[in-house]
Amino acid sequence: MTTMGEPTAGAPRRHPTAGFRIFEGQATIVMPDGSYIHVLNEIGSRVWDLLDGQRSEKEIVGIICEEFDTTPEIAARDVREFLSTLEANRMLA
């Protein structure tokens, strides 16, 4: 059992130094070095919002399937690809 707020092992989590705000479903993100400002689309923003370290990647895929018109296979592939991009940009903890 995990206390609320503590990260779950293996659960992807936003980088704690990332600043972000979600405007009408779209996230604007700044990293501490300020060199890039990222604006995500609606699905990317929802995934970003779910990256609180509490949910596994599989759980996030499930939520995306519930909320958006997509299949589990496509959602799993897109979420994995998105997380890889975030990781490459050092945006995950």
Place this chain on the structure above:
Amino acid sequence: MGGCRRFEPGTRVRRGFIPALALVGEYHPGPEYFHRVSTPRGRDSLGFALSGFHLLFDGFSQEDSALLKARYGSFVSGTSPADAGRIRIVEAEVPGFLKPRMEGGVPELYRLEQSWSGSRLTAYAYEFAGWFDFEERRGQLAIAPVGGDPVHRGVENFLRVVCAHAFLRQGGLLLHAAGVVRGDRAHLFFGPSGSGKTTVTLLSERQTILGDDLVLIRAASGAFEACAVPFRGLYREPPETDRAFPLAGLYRLVKDRDDFLAPLPPSRGAAELLGSLPFVMESGEGARALGIAGRIVDATPVQRLHFRKSADFWRLIA
């Protein structure tokens, strides 16, 4: 082949000081540097009042004072409030700090290094190195004899950096923008160099110009207002007023063949604002800036203004 260079008959040799630290490379000042330099340029003091942020500089020469008073007009005075930040002006005692680099065969436009240690900001460029402690409200500025008019350039460039951070701490943004007052309300036009900020001011005859390079947005009574700062780009006239005006519009400039406005979603509008903030984004203040930019776009959405080189764009702006 080595050897000494000979002076030809008739060569004029200028006598003078040969600095121990020749400018063979860049000089990156650390804390020990600022302890070492202490010679003021003179005995004059000048107070700067910048949209409620007060700084008192000590150590200008009389010549420096005259030049800066002429440049900054109503933004400077001989006195400051008791709680003004104090900055000591000193001789750099080195020939310069950064050296201009080439980028793709052309000299870089400008370069600045800045770092934080607690509440102390250190910044330096070609002709100046300085620090300011926002908690202790004191600092130091060393001016090096680089190029023409290094005092004016050094003071202005240091002030730009310190003000950008000071305004951010007060909940405002120093935006790389042109500001024009129409109907007693401020319209801000922003974008990178070359996007048309100075052009907009030149196309706005009979309007009050807040500036063509940097304009402050600050919170006031639950809304936002814009006011001038004494930093300008190519527009030669000093700011016409130090009053603040309610913020009426934010326009990201795009040069085009037609005049039209295109709304931006708030996520993109906030990102565009952040992309036009000098100094603060690259020094770890992005999250704070995003918080402020978010509140600004909540109150005043950003639009993309496509415009020709004509005053017709004003027809689009109510």
